[in-house]
Amino acid sequence: MLLFGYLLGFKSGKKDEKLNYELKTIPFYKSHDKGLKFWKKTVVKVGYFQQLYVSGIPSMTPVEIVINEKAFEEVDEVALLSYATKLVTTSLGGNTSGIINILQAMPFEEAKQLLKK
Numbered sequence: 001m002l003l004f005g006y007l008l009g010f011k012s013g014k015k016d017e018k019l020n021y022e023l024k025t026i027p028f029y030k031s032h033d034k035g036l037k038f039w040k041k042t043v044v045k046v047g048y049f050q051q052l053y054v055s056g057i058p059s060m061t062p063v064e065i066v067i068n069e070k071a072f073e074e075v076d077e078v079a080l081l082s083y084a085t086k087l088v089t090t091s092l093g094g095n096t097s098g099i100i101n102i103l104q105a106m107p108f109e110e111a112k113q114l115l116k117k
Contacts, residue, residue, distance in 0.1 A: 028048060047065050
């Protein structure tokens with residue numbers, strides 16, 4: 001009885017051998033940018049795709065596996081200062097030279113703290 005099961009399994013395996021299974025793995029790198037005029041956020045994803053092929057034909061849906069994902073934020077100081085200057089000029093309308101001089105002389109880190117408030 002055990003020999004019969006062995007022979008049956010062997011014949012089935014020989015038949016499946018002709019199907020030629022293959023698992024392809026392809027690495028990927030994706031980068032996506034979004035943001036405003038003075039602020040930009042970049043998201044980077046690194047990983048790989050896996051696809052099962054049977055006799056050279058893709059079967060099942062491909063799987064995307066992300067190994068690492070990192071986000072970077074960047075602020076353009078010149079564009080932010082220009083935007084703040086235009087905002088002050090528009091809102092006050094008239095004589096704004098004193099406020100604009102203060103904005104231009106202020107260190108960037110202090111300006112960011114004022115904008116957060």
